Amino acid sequence: MRSSDLDAVLRIQREAYGDAYQESADVLGRKLSFAPEACWLAERGGEALGYVFAHPWQAGVPQLHALIDHPPGQADHGFLHDLAVSPRARGMGVGQALFGKVRVWSEQAGHRALTLVALADAVAYWRGLGFVPQALGLPDGYGAGAVFMRRSLAVRD
Template structure:
């Protein structure tokens, strides 16, 4: 069944604030989206959710998890991948989109764009100057298509060859 036919035959995708009890579904979606290459632990992701719940969203349809996004306030550069953040910076100047993943079953349904829209709105309301992320090599074109631009920045270990720091901003001017 094509994505269009699936969308027409199924209830709409709902985007809602993420809850701690979504973490099992998040771990499943993460594995479906990335394989074994970039698995972060439920503890690391749960800490991000506990520190910045307003930047974390979950996509579902008919009770089935289809995608998620973790974002949090940040100040400079990129946080380490697979490392637990103890505290957020007290005066964060931008939002950091840490991870957005969509199950292959939901690709083509607008889940990624919808989750990005939630994070963009959150970051704008928080008064951030911009939104930043590290795009893995195979996702750079996707993020460029949403308006992100690459910036030269040395990245912490763990992001892999071809990963690029990107910024969306000034995000709220157009």
């Protein structure tokens, strides 16, 4: 993904979530600048169909809609910040392909786990990809029923 893709990302974000979870181009651009190797835009025939933002993280959950000053120096896991697929691309495997890229990135970075916040209607999806709910309070903004989840990764020695 490149910063020039953020307009397409914002369009997909609105299609996928409506107005409830719109983050600004500044917030998403900052995440992209932290870990461009962990952010992808899925396209087919020049049409943007989905995206994922991930970055290294240490503990807890980043505040939604907030600029993060800098990524942690000693990150032990990857945080999958957002993965969204346009409704017109659902059922095409776009989400699983994007998740696969993030998983490989995180494993290659030596992370012990991937974490994310699943919105209420996505908990079952993430469970199907091996994520397990964790008891952790969430910052405001993630919505009722949102759940912090973790998926262990194979650690290479």
